[in-house]
Amino acid sequence: MALLDVDDLTVQYLTGSGLVTALDSVSLRVSENEFLAIVGESGCGKTTLGLSVIGLLPESRKVRGSINYKGKDLMKLGQGEMRNYRGTEIAMIFQEPLTSLNPVYRVGDQLAEAITLRRVRKELGQNVTGEVMNKAYNTKGINIPPILSRSKRSVLADVKEEMLHWLNLVRISDPEQVLERYPFELSGGMAQRIMIAMALSQEPALLIADEPTTALDVTTQAQVLKLMRELMDKVNTSILLITHDLAVASQVADRAIVMYAGEFAEDSEIHDLFSRPLHPYTEGLLNCILFDTKDGSSLSPIHGSVPDMRNLPLGCRFAPRCPHAFERCQSNRPGPVTKENGHKVSCFLHDK
Amino acid sequence: METSPLPAKRASRVGSFLSLVRKNKEALVGAVIVGIFFVTAIVAEIANVFGIQITPYSPLQQDVGPVLAAPSISHIFGTDLLGRDVFSRIIVATPNDVAVGISVVGVALLVGVIIGSIAAFRGGLLDEFLMRFTDVIFALPVLVIAMVIAVTLGPGVTHMMVALMIIWWPPYARLARGEALKVSHQNYIDSARLSGAGTWKIITKHVVPNISVTMLVYATLDIGTVILLYAGLSYLGLSVSPPFPDWGEMVSSYQDYLIVSPWLPIIPGLVIATGVIGFSLLGDGIRDALLAS
Amino acid sequence: MTNENLILETINLKKYFKIGRGLNPFSREEQKYVRAVDGVSLSIQEGKTVGVVGESGCGKTTLAKAIVLLVSLTDGEIHLGGKRIDGGQVNRREVYRNMQMVFQDPDSSLDPHMKIGDSIGEQLRGLLGYSDAEVTKAVRESLEGVGMPWDLADRLPRQLSGGQKQRAAIARAISPHPRLVILDEPTSALDASVQAQILTLLVNLQKKFNLSYMLITHNIAVAKYLSDTIGVMYSGNIVEYGPALDVINRPRHPYTLALVKSAPIPDPWKRNILQVEVKGEVPSAINPPPGCRFNPRCPYAEDTCRTTKPQLEEISSSHVVACHFVEKTAAA
Numbered sequence: 001m002a003l004l005d006v007d008d009l010t011v012q013y014l015t016g017s018g019l020v021t022a023l024d025s026v027s028l029r030v031s032e033n034e035f036l037a038i039v040g041e042s043g044c045g046k047t048t049l050g051l052s053v054i055g056l057l058p059e060s061r062k063v064r065g066s067i068n069y070k071g072k073d074l075m076k077l078g079q080g081e082m083r084n085y086r087g088t089e090i091a092m093i094f095q096e097p098l099t100s101l102n103p104v105y106r107v108g109d110q111l112a113e114a115i116t117l118r119r120v121r122k123e124l125g126q127n128v129t130g131e132v133m134n135k136a137y138n139t140k141g142i143n144i145p146p147i148l149s150r151s152k153r154s155v156l157a158d159v160k161e162e163m164l165h166w167l168n169l170v171r172i173s174d175p176e177q178v179l180e181r182y183p184f185e186l187s188g189g190m191a192q193r194i195m196i197a198m199a200l201s202q203e204p205a206l207l208i209a210d211e212p213t214t215a216l217d218v219t220t221q222a223q224v225l226k227l228m229r230e231l232m233d234k235v236n237t238s239i240l241l242i243t244h245d246l247a248v249a250s251q252v253a254d255r256a257i258v259m260y261a262g263e264f265a266e267d268s269e270i271h272d273l274f275s276r277p278l279h280p281y282t283e284g285l286l287n288c289i290l291f292d293t294k295d296g297s298s299l300s301p302i303h304g305s306v307p308d309m310r311n312l313p314l315g316c317r318f319a320p321r322c323p324h325a326f327e328r329c330q331s332n333r334p335g336p337v338t339k340e341n342g343h344k345v346s347c348f349l350h351d352k
Numbered sequence: 353m354e355t356s357p358l359p360a361k362r363a364s365r366v367g368s369f370l371s372l373v374r375k376n377k378e379a380l381v382g383a384v385i386v387g388i389f390f391v392t393a394i395v396a397e398i399a400n401v402f403g404i405q406i407t408p409y410s411p412l413q414q415d416v417g418p419v420l421a422a423p424s425i426s427h428i429f430g431t432d433l434l435g436r437d438v439f440s441r442i443i444v445a446t447p448n449d450v451a452v453g454i455s456v457v458g459v460a461l462l463v464g465v466i467i468g469s470i471a472a473f474r475g476g477l478l479d480e481f482l483m484r485f486t487d488v489i490f491a492l493p494v495l496v497i498a499m500v501i502a503v504t505l506g507p508g509v510t511h512m513m514v515a516l517m518i519i520w521w522p523p524y525a526r527l528a529r530g531e532a533l534k535v536s537h538q539n540y541i542d543s544a545r546l547s548g549a550g551t552w553k554i555i556t557k558h559v560v561p562n563i564s565v566t567m568l569v570y571a572t573l574d575i576g577t578v579i580l581l582y583a584g585l586s587y588l589g590l591s592v593s594p595p596f597p598d599w600g601e602m603v604s605s606y607q608d609y610l611i612v613s614p615w616l617p618i619i620p621g622l623v624i625a626t627g628v629i630g631f632s633l634l635g636d637g638i639r640d641a642l643l644a645s
Numbered sequence: 646m647t648n649e650n651l652i653l654e655t656i657n658l659k660k661y662f663k664i665g666r667g668l669n670p671f672s673r674e675e676q677k678y679v680r681a682v683d684g685v686s687l688s689i690q691e692g693k694t695v696g697v698v699g700e701s702g703c704g705k706t707t708l709a710k711a712i713v714l715l716v717s718l719t720d721g722e723i724h725l726g727g728k729r730i731d732g733g734q735v736n737r738r739e740v741y742r743n744m745q746m747v748f749q750d751p752d753s754s755l756d757p758h759m760k761i762g763d764s765i766g767e768q769l770r771g772l773l774g775y776s777d778a779e780v781t782k783a784v785r786e787s788l789e790g791v792g793m794p795w796d797l798a799d800r801l802p803r804q805l806s807g808g809q810k811q812r813a814a815i816a817r818a819i820s821p822h823p824r825l826v827i828l829d830e831p832t833s834a835l836d837a838s839v840q841a842q843i844l845t846l847l848v849n850l851q852k853k854f855n856l857s858y859m860l861i862t863h864n865i866a867v868a869k870y871l872s873d874t875i876g877v878m879y880s881g882n883i884v885e886y887g888p889a890l891d892v893i894n895r896p897r898h899p900y901t902l903a904l905v906k907s908a909p910i911p912d913p914w915k916r917n918i919l920q921v922e923v924k925g926e927v928p929s930a931i932n933p934p935p936g937c938r939f940n941p942r943c944p945y946a947e948d949t950c951r952t953t954k955p956q957l958e959e960i961s962s963s964h965v966v967a968c969h970f971v972e973k974t975a976a977a
Binding site: 539561 | 764
């Protein structure tokens with residue numbers, strides 16, 4: 001059974017100019033221990049997809065379809081029930097690590113809070129309910145880290161041991177010292193690694209990472225991506241990486257899903273995607289990749305630009321820019337078709 | 353990352369502004385109130401200049417009706433202790449408060465923007481000096497200044513206006529400096545420097561238009577505050593002297609009659625309050641409209 | 646000696662920022678400096694592109710701002726077209742007629758309250774004294790030159806996409822026909838497909854107008870695409886400098902090696918990222934490590950590296966590297 005099975009997901013936002021469809025009938029599947037990349041440019045809906053899975057969409061939206069996690073449809077859950085999954089079974093890290101950490105508490109306190117909550121959860125059973133929170137924050141119960149008890153500065157010894165274990169796992173040098181630091185004293189790379197540690201300390205089955213390395217330097221990016229790939233194997237988590245960078249996807253992902261203007265374009269095993277791209281948009285993206293110098297290059301940009309989401313074309317959304325478009329593409333929208341090797345594509349070129 | 357382009361039709365700023373004001377009922381109420389006050393003020397002032405009487409009775413003439421009469425058809429707001437028509441007095445006093453409110457804020461806005469922008473763009477010692485000077489002026493107590501001026505130059509609307517203008521600008525300077533600093537970090541300012549523009553040209557061409565939204569929002573909300581303050585000074589007798597009417601002064605002269613003829617002090621007070629509320633509501637509406645665009 | 650054929654030459658450029666003490670002349674605190682640019686010498690030939698590659702905090706943006714005189718120099722010289730421009734008395738209008746800049750963030754490059762045409766025309770009015778009619782005509786030509794319809798001149802920036810804004814910014818920079826354009830991360834904020842369009846445009850413009858470019862970027866692929874020469878910058882200094890292909894295909898400085906190896910190759914069969922061994926982060930610019938600034942992170946560091954700062958030395962024609970043990974990277 002797939003870990004995550006998104007079926008025909010459609011998300012629309014209520015904006016000043018009416019209903020804007022951010023995601024249109026998108027389906028995908030994540031298996032256990034799989035590294036899946038969702039690749040696309042601005043406005044393609046990849047962030048919306050990530051937020052839908054973890055249930056963090058804004059209030060003003062309409063959703064259709066289903067998101068099945070281990071067989072359970074998350075769309076049907078209420079806010080309280082969703083909290084049982086968010087941050088515990090399904091974790092998420094975001095683009096700006098320095099704004100993901102609370103600036104007024106030390107790193108150690110925040111990491112300890114995460115670990116303590118997980119332990120109490122495990123002790124009382126799966127659900128993060130009021131009871132769990134009470135016990136975790138109860139001064140008379142277990143010894144708790146300073147963030148939770150403003151007077152005490154001592155941390156329970158084995159919580160600290162686990163924190164150091166995680167910091168070492170994410171390759172932070174000098175972890176004892178880092179525990180005492182405040183978030184503003186950290187560099188972007190370190191903060192992101194701490195976020196990964198905090199997310200993984202919850203032992204989620206699925207980690208969603210939304211452009212986790214976009215704000216980082218390229219050497220730091222390499223370190224963080226390498227770390228994510230290694231950890232996935234060690235910790236038995238699947239990773240859903242959202243990125244605009246095909247090169248990043250090619251370096252770490254097992255499979256990639258390409259999205260365009262809110263729609264699903266192509267879904268394929270990563271090597272297959274690069275050797276045999278089926279969708280003209282994927283082909284176009286591959287041609288945009290810089291391999292060479294200005295004199296030797298065959299750089300051929302895709303003409304035109306991404307459509308205005310309030311004013312989408314009829315038919316295939318990529319048709320206005322597609323070098324292979326024909327009549328059917330202008331009036332009908334293609335649906336996903338499965339080719340060899342589980343390679344799926346939404347394009348009439350492959351749907352005869 | 354990338355943003356999709358907006359549709360081609362030109363965004364009509366006046367059009368969207370009006371539609372937003374229309375949508376916001378409170379702002380509409382505010383606009384109506386301010387409109388009434390404004391028109392009354394202008395008409396009353398013009399009439400005053402040309403010596404025409406636009407009110408049902410002369411505001412200064414005594415015994416146009418029974419003394420301390422309650423509001424009635426012939427005297428909408430009743431008459432006061434000397435038999436003068438209260439309504440006429442209120443109308444004739446309108447230009448004072450409106451003029452003070454708008455001109456004090458206007459001057460504060462101008463001075464504040466100039467000082468704040470220069471401080472932000474020149475930086476260094478000039479910035480320090482200007483901001484400390486601003487702090488000093490900010491520390492001056494308005495009441496003391498007003499009284500000093502009333503004592504040395506004499507009381508009166510203009511003098512109180514000047515008193516307020518002297519000390520009202522510091523918050524504007526601070527706000528303008530903060531906003532100008534934000535603007536100064538934008539790349540288009542660097543580009544303007546690369547077009548040979550000097551500091552002054554950059555301030556007038558790029559800084560002022562880009563800080564105007566925040567400044568105007570603050571200013572429109574501030575007018576009500578100034579009116580209230582001026583009414584207070586007038587209440588203390590620092591503005592017009594009797595028999596000339598002024599809202600604050602009227603509250604002061606009529607307050608002894610609160611039990612006997614309650615409408616007498618209450619009505620000028622209500623008029624002041626209505627003016628302040630009207631400007632506040634309108635200010636809120638303008639803020640919502642400007643921030644939404 | 647300055648060479649007249651060089652469009653731009655910087656000699657030992659230094660920019661230090663004072664921090665900490667404030668305005669108190671009696672403060673006992675020692676004056677600390679952020680050594681953003683600590684002795685950079687480079688040159689650009691006519692019609693060529695020099696790429697300055699580095700990560701955040703290396704000083705490349707400060708370098709760019711110093712060259713366009715937006716930031717005053719602490720030390721060093723800048724020569725534009727053979728003439729020295731870093732003195733206080735220089736005629737800025739003349740300098741900017743010959744040198745313009747395109748900035749990184751297209752959203753803040755254009756005044757949100759000004760129409761595109763007016764923004765583009767600003768350089769023309771300010772530097773060349775164009776009249777309104779002349780500006781309209783020139784703006785039209787500029788917009789067409791960057792592949793945009795001329796009626797965009799009447800739009801406001803918020804009605805344009807990121808790519809369109811960047812094209813407008815390029816149009817503005819090119820409009821006074823400068824000889825040198827400084828490009829500060831011109832495509833970092835743009836999507837991949839738009840990036841390709843903008844880079845193609847920049848190459849075409851360079852050929853058409855014989856422009857010289859100084860490209861600032863952290864992206865190796867972009868640097869390789871546009872540059873003829875590349876300088877790698879780390880913690881305020883150039884650590885390697887030479888022909889673009891040499892520096893990228895045969896990097897000799899350990900930092901360049903790490904940088905090149907960290908750049909994700911769009912090839913699932915060549916997962917170079919998974920072999921990267923760089924540790925640590927960019928050092929503090931206030932208290933850089935003694936000796937070679939890269940030594941704490943360098944896999945080849947030895948004692949000399951911790952005490953003596955290496956100077957740029959030639960390892961082959963026009964390829965210089967600042968490293969005591971350059972031979973160690975030859976094998977990598």
